[in-house]
Amino acid sequence: MSSAFSPTALRPRYTGRFAPSPTGPLHAGSLVAALASWLDARAQGGLWLVRIEDTDTPRCVPGADQEILRQLACCGLLPDAAPVYQSQRTAHYQAALSRLIAQQQAYACGCSRKEIETVWQARAAQRPRHGELVYPGTCRTGLHGKTARAWRFLTVFNRSNHAPDQQNIAGAAIKNIAHTVSWHDRRLGSQQQDVAQEVGDFVLQRADGLWAYQLAVVVDDALQGVTHIVRGEDLADNTARQILLQQALGYATPQYLHTPLVLATDGQKLSKQNGATPLDTSAPLQALNAAAAVLQLPAAHGSLGDALAQWTQAWLLQYRV
Numbered sequence: 322m323s324s325a326f327s328p329t330a331l332r333p334r335y336t337g338r339f340a341p342s343p344t345g346p347l348h349a350g351s352l353v354a355a356l357a358s359w360l361d362a363r364a365q366g367g368l369w370l371v372r373i374e375d376t377d378t379p380r381c382v383p384g385a386d387q388e389i390l391r392q393l394a395c396c397g398l399l400p401d402a403a404p405v406y407q408s409q410r411t412a413h414y415q416a417a418l419s420r421l422i423a424q425q426q427a428y429a430c431g432c433s434r435k436e437i438e439t440v441w442q443a444r445a446a447q448r449p450r451h452g453e454l455v456y457p458g459t460c461r462t463g464l465h466g467k468t469a470r471a472w473r474f475l476t477v478f479n480r481s482n483h484a485p486d487q488q489n490i491a492g493a494a495i496k497n498i499a500h501t502v503s504w505h506d507r508r509l510g511s512q513q514q515d516v517a518q519e520v521g522d523f524v525l526q527r528a529d530g531l532w533a534y535q536l537a538v539v540v541d542d543a544l545q546g547v548t549h550i551v552r553g554e555d556l557a558d559n560t561a562r563q564i565l566l567q568q569a570l571g572y573a574t575p576q577y578l579h580t581p582l583v584l585a586t587d588g589q590k591l592s593k594q595n596g597a598t599p600l601d602t603s604a605p606l607q608a609l610n611a612a613a614a615v616l617q618l619p620a621a622h623g624s625l626g627d628a629l630a631q632w633t634q635a636w637l638l639q640y641r642v
């Protein structure tokens with residue numbers, strides 16, 4: 322009998338992915354997310370994809386993609402299909418943005434960062450989260466003579482009505498309808514966020530023409546058929562925005578599991594900025610055991626293959642869907 326694999330005919334229901342940015346080699350923190358997503362896919366008999374998230378081109382380091390793939394291979398984490406590069410998928414992002422514009426769920430914004438700051442100062446309102454400014458919605462009613470710089474997602478769209486007419490976009494008819502997004506995280510439990518209040522109308526395409534992380538991730542996950550997203554907890558805060566985009570684009574919402582972070586000595590998330598060293602791939606089992614401990618999986622011994630098989634079994638007990 323032929324065992325030829327036909328991805329369209331025999332695609333398993335489960336499709337997971339690991340989506341690193343090629344800003345440097347993998348470190349102890351990024352290996353946790355890689356291992357967790359691989360184990361979840363294996364435990365559920367699914368596909369595991371790797372997507373190189375290189376949309377933020379100024380931050381990308383040449384060759385880092387190849388180094389990440391080499392490090393993953395050293396750890397026995399091999400993708401089930403050739404890696405996909407976001408930098409080669411701009412036509413998909415443009416098509417999605419065009420759809421959102423046609424649906425009047427995206428609008429051009431002409432505000433500089435300075436202008437957004439000024440609005441907040443004038444309101445003397447509380448400064449938003451993470452030092453990141455909640456966009457005050459200035460350009461919802463049009464550019465008022467300014468030049469379009471970025472495209473933003475309209476978070477106050479009334480989804481219970483039909484698409485709003487142009488007066489709604491250009492005039493006062495837009496109401497602040499509560500848009501609390503609720504979802505279930507397989508590790509963190511019940512989550513919710515009011516995107517309009519807590520984030521505001523977020524950017525889809527930046528003033529420099531680069532695609533925003535939110536749009537690229539949502540489009541790629543949908544087009545790659547991703548059913549389960551397993552990634553670091555630092556990305557949990559993006560989930561509500563991504564669910565709003567999925568709904569606006571008519572995509573299914575995947576299941577989410579956000580993994581614990583590895584903290585640096587300063588208590589911050591371990592990153593290249595605070596001294597994370599590249600994985601030592603001369604001792605892959607040691608690196609994997611450290612990652613497994615973060616995931617509360619028992620230490621494993623023997624060959625790399627044996628260890629991965631032990632963790633796959635342990636994962637099923639720990640993170641059963």
Ligand SMILES: [Zn+2]
Pocket residue numbers: 429430431432458459460461
């Ligand atoms: Zn604006």
